[in-house]
Amino acid sequence: MLAAMPPSPSIRPLGSAPPLRDRGDACPGALRLHAAADGLLARVRVPAGDLTVCQATALADAAEQLGDGFLSLTSRGNVELRGLPDGCAGRLAGLLGDAGLLPSARHERIRNILASPLAGLDRxxxxxxxxxxxxxxxxxxxxxxxxxxxxxxxxxxxxxxxxxxxxxxxxxxxxxxxxxxxxxxxxxxxxxxxxxxxxxxxxxxxxxxxxxxxxxxxxxxxxxxxxxxxxxxxxxxxxxxxxxxxxxxxxxxxxxxxxxxxxxxxxxxxxxxxxxxxxxxxxxxxxxxxxxxxxxxxxEPAPPYADSSAPGVVEGADGRHTLSVLAPLGRLSAAQWRLLTATAARHGSGELRLTPWRGVVLPGLPAAEAAGRLAALSAAGLITDPSSPWHRLGACTGRPGCAKSRTDVRADLAQAVAAGAPVPGGSPAPVPGAPVYWSGCERRCGHPHGTWVDVLATADGYQVSVVRPDASPATQETRPQ
Structure with a gap:
């Protein structure tokens, strides 16, 4: 059942006073690690989401050698490594620095540059x-x-x-x-x-x-x-x-x-x-x-550009094709990540692009190979079809990774998807085509922009509302995840 939700501290109503900041922000980076409930967390900025095969390999190495073996994609096209142990900062910095992912230690947290993922790629x-x-x-x-x-x-x-x-x-x-x-x-x-x-x-x-x-x-x-x-x-x-x-x-x-x-x-x-x-x-x-x-x-009249958020094969103007895949809830195993990296190296242009929809774009594949490579990525558990029930679904970290979360949001969402109801109390989403985002607390970390369906964990279960950019609550201010 849809329930009206009051404005939260994370979604600032129109006309409300801006916050007073008496300290610098605590946003994590690759050198400033954050202590989460499941260990230390590093956020590696990837300007425009662009990665070389060498850089992608270094991130997989860091996840396997230092972290929990997974990589998380953020709504800004960056990468998070979780489950890092105490005392790993120096080794992590060495791995990232050797791959060219830390061009400036003093600037690494401010390199937040988001770009159109399919720029220069579609027909x-x-x-x-x-x-x-x-x-x-x-x-x-x-x-x-x-x-x-x-x-x-x-x-x-x-x-x-x-x-x-x-x-x-x-x-x-x-x-x-x-x-x-x-x-x-x-x-x-x-x-x-x-x-x-x-x-x-x-x-x-x-x-x-x-x-x-x-x-x-x-x-x-x-x-x-x-x-x-x-x-x-x-x-x-x-x-x-x-x-x-x-x-x-x-x-x-x-x-x-x-x-x-x-x-x-x-x-x-x-x-x-x-x-x-x-x-x-x-x-x-x-x-x-x-x-x-x-x-x-x-x-001039607009040509039919490809939908940047949709997974699948994108035809290029040069006869080459691009693969676009999504990671379920933005989380990839190191094995899935290495498969993407190997595909880029052996069949593509040798680059990967991360998207704000928590996906990966692989440019430069021969047309004859694109469908087969996409099928291999699908078999590995990645989202390759826009009709997938996981398309346009997102969630914050939830428990056990975040101590502020009221529940294991991702496990709850997985059960809801299995039951065919990704929105509690009804399915499909109340706004057709709008992203659905599950949050474990009022901070709603990593939520979408524009119009989206808010599924919020409360002490009494999940409550659902629709957030629109032209109505209060309107200005969305949370820590990007």
Whole structure:
């Protein structure tokens, strides 16, 4: 039965006061380990979810040699290692460092860069934003001021299809039609930049996008210091110190980056499928208003982009195919992980991409091999079919890994799936197509963004509600898992 749920400390209602932070965030990293109920936990940042075979192998080695033999994928495309013993920090750092997963010890927790997983891969692909991600990561690791960012501050890079633009970025970039390319200068094209929930955006040249994103983050740090609130994220700034597109435009001018104000750019960032559409500022100060596809590439009709969250085979424009799989509840055994790594090395392009849907993308397979390799991954227990009952299902860690959880959430969910009712009191979900997320306490760690079905463990059992982005509770602030 659906029950109305009151706003929780983890989902902040509209109009409520932002929190006052009197300390730095305690978000775990690869070097700052967290003491969980099942041992130490390490969170390894993987900017844009990009892993080489060597790096993926190092993570499997760490899970087997130091952890509990499993790897957990997070809603930001990162990897968690659990069950680590006391005294393992040095050895873990050595394994990760040798694989190139720790380019800067001082910056490792702030390398939170989420990018469209299928960028450059599907048949009707828009811009490949991976260049942005690599350049932004290098700029972050070279920035002294960036070390002051919270481990929860998030950069989002959307390739124009709208798959990650609405996932709660503090600084978000959406590529407009024309692309960023793969050249050393970004290849051209334009991008829209947005900070937090400001409805306005800034149009900038594609090659300037990484520098602009860093400048926006530095503008946030200045606003946070002026506010005296110790804010960790853009949405936590009080109204009198709110960071807006116009404030960021001033910061960009100081760095020589030209930006055009787009007052209704928020419409670009709320799409979940299909291409984005840019809107020009009609005011004279903003420059000419695009009136045709030639002057505004984003105004062209949207091609049918692949659904980034759906598992299966994705056909590429170059005749190569991509495999997309999901891990049940984001948890993979080292054996499953090694199978993915071996598939990437022997049959693919030698890379793996982690997704915010707790999945893995393997690019570059010959068309003749794609179906067979997908079947092998399915046989290993990975989700390869969109019709799987595990598709769009998620859960927090629950017991025994988390002492704050009221129950073993994952075991309860597994029983519910076996019974054909992943939503207590009824199935399918109350909102068709919406993700369903089970939580062991009110923090709801790792919950989805947008509209989702909230299954919360209480002292009296599970209660179900629907969380929508346009209704209270609206602003979702939990620790990403």
């Amino acid at each position: 009707h692909t828009p811009a490949d934003v991976r260049w942005w991600a690599r350049r932004l990561d290098a700029l972050l690791c070279a920035s002294e001021s960036a070390t002051a960012l919270s481990g929860r501050f998030l950069f989002v890079l959307d390739d124009g299809r709208g798959d990650v633009a609405a996932l709660g970025g503090d600084v978000s970039l959406v590529a407009e039609r024309g692309g960023t390319g793969e050249g050393t200068d970004g290849g051209g094209g334009t991008a829209l930049l947005r900070v937090g929930d400001d409805p306005a955006a800034l149009r900038i040249a594609g090659p300037d996008a990484p520098r602009a994103a860093l400048a926006a983050a530095e503008a946030f740090l200045a606003a946070a210091e002026a506010s005296g609130t110790g804010a960790w994220r853009v949405r936590e700034l009080p109204a009198e110190h709110a960071l807006t597109a116009r404030h960021v435009a001033e910061a960009l001018r100081a760095t020589g980056i030209t930006a055009t104000h787009v007052p209704d750019g928020a419409r670009t960032f709320t799409a979940t499928t299909g291409a984005t559409t840019a809107y020009a500022d009609p005011s004279p100060a903003a420059g000419p208003t695009p009136t045709s596809p030639d002057s505004n590439p984003a105004a």
